Amino acid sequence: MDKISEYLKLIDDVIDKGEFKDSWESLSQFHVPSWYKKGRFGIFIHWGVFSVAATQSEWYPRLMYIKGQKSNLHHCKTYTMNFEYRQMADLFKPEKFNADEWVELFKKSGAKYIMPVGEHHDGIKMYESSLNRWNMMTLNGRDYMAELHSACNKAKLGFLISNHRAEHYWFFNGARKFYPNSEISKNLYPDLYGPAFMPPSRNIDKTDKEISPTEDYVKEWLVTVCEMIDRNKPLAVYFDWWVHKDEFRPYMKKFLAYYYNRGIEWGKEVCVFYKWGALFDGCGIFDVERGQIDGVARELWQNDTAIAKNSWGYTHDNKFKTSAEIIRNMIEVFSKNGCYMLNVGPKPDGTICSEEKAVLLEIGKWLSVNGEAVYDSQPFEVCPFEGRKSKNGSFKENKKFSKKDFCFTAKPGKIYIFPMGVKLPQTLKIKSLRRSNENGIRYKIKRIHILGENHNLDFAQSEKDLKIALKKQYNNELPICICVEVE
Numbered sequence: 001m002d003k004i005s006e007y008l009k010l011i012d013d014v015i016d017k018g019e020f021k022d023s024w025e026s027l028s029q030f031h032v033p034s035w036y037k038k039g040r041f042g043i044f045i046h047w048g049v050f051s052v053a054a055t056q057s058e059w060y061p062r063l064m065y066i067k068g069q070k071s072n073l074h075h076c077k078t079y080t081m082n083f084e085y086r087q088m089a090d091l092f093k094p095e096k097f098n099a100d101e102w103v104e105l106f107k108k109s110g111a112k113y114i115m116p117v118g119e120h121h122d123g124i125k126m127y128e129s130s131l132n133r134w135n136m137m138t139l140n141g142r143d144y145m146a147e148l149h150s151a152c153n154k155a156k157l158g159f160l161i162s163n164h165r166a167e168h169y170w171f172f173n174g175a176r177k178f179y180p181n182s183e184i185s186k187n188l189y190p191d192l193y194g195p196a197f198m199p200p201s202r203n204i205d206k207t208d209k210e211i212s213p214t215e216d217y218v219k220e221w222l223v224t225v226c227e228m229i230d231r232n233k234p235l236a237v238y239f240d241w242w243v244h245k246d247e248f249r250p251y252m253k254k255f256l257a258y259y260y261n262r263g264i265e266w267g268k269e270v271c272v273f274y275k276w277g278a279l280f281d282g283c284g285i286f287d288v289e290r291g292q293i294d295g296v297a298r299e300l301w302q303n304d305t306a307i308a309k310n311s312w313g314y315t316h317d318n319k320f321k322t323s324a325e326i327i328r329n330m331i332e333v334f335s336k337n338g339c340y341m342l343n344v345g346p347k348p349d350g351t352i353c354s355e356e357k358a359v360l361l362e363i364g365k366w367l368s369v370n371g372e373a374v375y376d377s378q379p380f381e382v383c384p385f386e387g388r389k390s391k392n393g394s395f396k397e398n399k400k401f402s403k404k405d406f407c408f409t410a411k412p413g414k415i416y417i418f419p420m421g422v423k424l425p426q427t428l429k430i431k432s433l434r435r436s437n438e439n440g441i442r443y444k445i446k447r448i449h450i451l452g453e454n455h456n457l458d459f460a461q462s463e464k465d466l467k468i469a470l471k472k473q474y475n476n477e478l479p480i481c482i483c484v485e486v487e
Contacts, residue, residue, distance in 0.1 A: 003131055007223040011258050018261030022253040027283040030260060032300050033269030035158055035235065036285070038376040039112030040334060041367070042160065043360075044238075044304055044343035045102075046117050046312040047144075049085075049092045049124050051348040053078070058313030058345070061085050061122040065175035065182065066204070084183050085172075086192055089124060089139055097144070097350025099151035105352065106157065109360035110367030112375070113158030115238060115341060116148055118228050120164045121171040123194055131227055134192045145232050162238035163225050166248065169213045172196040173204045213247050222251040229259050236271045238287070238304070238341075244278040256283060273302055287341075290397050296336045296384040303333045305397060306343035307356050314345040320355045323362035324422075324477050329397055330363075331418045331479060334374055335384040335407035362478070369452040370481040373409050373416035380408035380415055382441060386432045387420070406430055415441075416451075417468075417482040424476050426469065433466035433484065443486035451481045 020026050050058045056071040057063070063071035064085065075081065079088075106114050119125045127145035128137035137143045145161065152159040173196045175184035184193045195217065199210035213221070229237060237259065243252060256272060256279070263270035272284040287302045307326065308318040330340045342363075344356045367374060387405030403421035406428075410416065419428060434440040440463075448457045448468055458469040466484075474480055 004220055004223050007131075007226060008219060011222065011226055011254055014261050015254065015257045018257065019264060020257040020260040022250070022257040024253070024280040024283060027253065027256050027260070028280070030256075030271070030283050031269075032285065033235065033271050035113070035269060036271060036339060037300060039158065040339045040374055040377070041111050041330070042113040042115055042158070042339070042341050043106045043109065043111045044115050044117075044162070044306070044312075044341045045346065046120070046306075046343055047314070047346045048117065048120055048122065048126060049089045050120060050122055051314045051346065052088055052091045054314055054316045054348065056315060057311040058120060060313075061088075062171050062174060065172060065179055065184070067178045081179060081182070085122065086183060086189055089134070092348060093140060094346075094348060094350030097142075097147075097346075099144075099147040100154070102148065102346075102352065103151040103155045103157060105357060105360060107155050109342075109364040110371060111157070111342075113160055113235065114148065114152060115160035115162055115236065116145060118145055118161040118163055118232065119224070121167045121240075123165065123168045123171075123192055125228075127228065127231055129227060129231070131224060132191055149232060149234075158235045159232070160236040160238065161228065161232050161234040162240070163228055164240040165221055165224055166213075166242040166245075167207070167240065168194045169217055169242075170195070170197045170199075170204070170207055170211050173198050177202060177204055207242065208245070212245060215247070218247050218251045221248070222255055225255055226258055229262060233262075233266055233268070234270070235268060236273060236285075238273040239275070239278060241275050241278075241289075243274070244276045248278070252278060273304075285339075292332060292397060292399075293336055293338070294389050296379045297338065300337055300339060302339045302341055303329070303397075304341040304343065305329065306345070307359050308343075308345060312343050312345055314347050314353065318345070318353075318355075320359065323359045323366070326359065327363060327366055327478055328399075328401060328420060330374075331407045331420070332385065332399070334377060334409055335379065335418070337379045337384070366478050372411075372451060373418070373481045373483070377409040377411055377416070380410045380432075382408075382439060383432050384408060386430065406432070408432065413486060415484040415486065417484065418479050419476060419482070420479060422476050424470065424474050426473065428468040428470065428482075429465045430468070431465045433461070435461050435463050441486070445484060445486055447485040449483055451483055457482070 050060045055074045060071045063069040064075040125135035128143045129135040149159045172193045175182040176198045184196050199206045273287040290305045346352050385407045401420035405420040407418040460467045
């Protein structure tokens with residue numbers, strides 16, 4: 001029996017003996033982990049062989065084989081097309097990587113867990129594997145996931161992991177179209193490059209309508225992700241988008257049942273992040289990439305985004321968001337019952353660039369004052385926000401806020417107000433906290449103050465609004481948080 005067949009039998013045995021079965025009815029017994037509800041903020045990490053070229057994005061392995069792409073032009077000039085992606089792996093020697101230093105920085109950012117990419121679309125595993133030789137332990141003698149997990153344990157941060165292998169089915173297909181003499185077109189090193197499937201139309205971007213994985217491929221995908229969790233024992237697994245294809249569904253159910261049963265064996269609360277209907281509602285945690293939802297969700301959801309605007313991985317010309325932009329985005333997510341996963345893209349030498357370090361430290365400083373309104377918070381029962389609504393969906397995060405925009409979170413006996421405008425009036429007028437049976441509150445207000453400041457603020461509540469008098473003109477570049485204590 002080969003390794004794939006052996007692991008498939010193990011998966012079935014674990015499901016047969018476990019509490020969770022591979023059906024939506026059984027998997028709907030999933031509960032959102034308590035550590036996730038309390039933590040609310042984590043760090044995503046895109047880092048691997050694709051970081052070496054530091055060009056265009058983490059999709060460099062695909063784009064280098066597509067003529068006319070920036071990555072392709074860079075590769076031709078810097079390496080020539082005789083130097084294939086297989087050889088790029090030899091250049092990934094992150095001698096400055098120090099897991100403890102990374103984790104120390106992430107802890108200072110206020111994050112409660114981290115989620116490095118275990119395997120991206122390029123098919124190279126950042127952890128030791130017995131299934132495939134294209135893993136970092138075999139390639140350069142280090143298991144980066146194990147090192148990070150160990151550092152997280154010492155620092156008491158949660159360790160999560162992401163897997164993007166599904167898209168590997170077609171990821172290198174540009175080589176078949178543009179480079180007939182490439183290793184990929186000659187079907188060399190299939191254990192690295194995968195099928196590199198070419199659709200009938202030869203339109204390499206028809207990844208949904210014209211490309212569907214074979215059953216053998218999806219079985220191999222299932223075994224790969226199950227080995228990943230067995231070796232790394234993460235608190236959560238993130239999947240990118242292609243697993244929403246119909247062919248993955250029965251095997252996704254098997255993965256969920258296997259992983260949730262493993263979590264019970266380990267004595268850990270575990271979860272899975274998914275997009276676009278890859279899981280049935282309530283069987284995992286819904287994720288929105290670089291976007292928002294337009295209302296408050298009944299269950300926790302996740303926004304994943306990056307400090308860099310143009311790439312998830314490190315590139316020489318990354319353009320970075322400011323900490324103020326990110327913090328406003330975070331606040332809106334928290335107010336809608338969401339959690340926030342913020343990505344960094346370390347350099348190929350294993351260091352984190354100064355721009356991302358500065359943003360992380362500034363977020364950490366802000367959370368040290370305002371974290372009371374974030375960690376283990378809940379949505380405000382009347383409304384999550386007041387003002388202009390956000391657009392619903394992915395890649396819609398560039399909202400501009402005004403002095404009329406407010407976001408809210410809550411804890412027992414406290415309502416937290418985040419004024420979202422940069423320039424604030426001396427008196428804030430908040431309709432959502434007016435004295436009213438509906439679309440307002442009936443609580444008796446005991447005290448109003450700004451987090452991080454000791455003095456109380458004067459206020460007046462009417463049936464029209466709640467007026468709060470600020471003591472001074474605030475620079476609200478990094479939003480203040482106002483705490484309303486009630487009976």
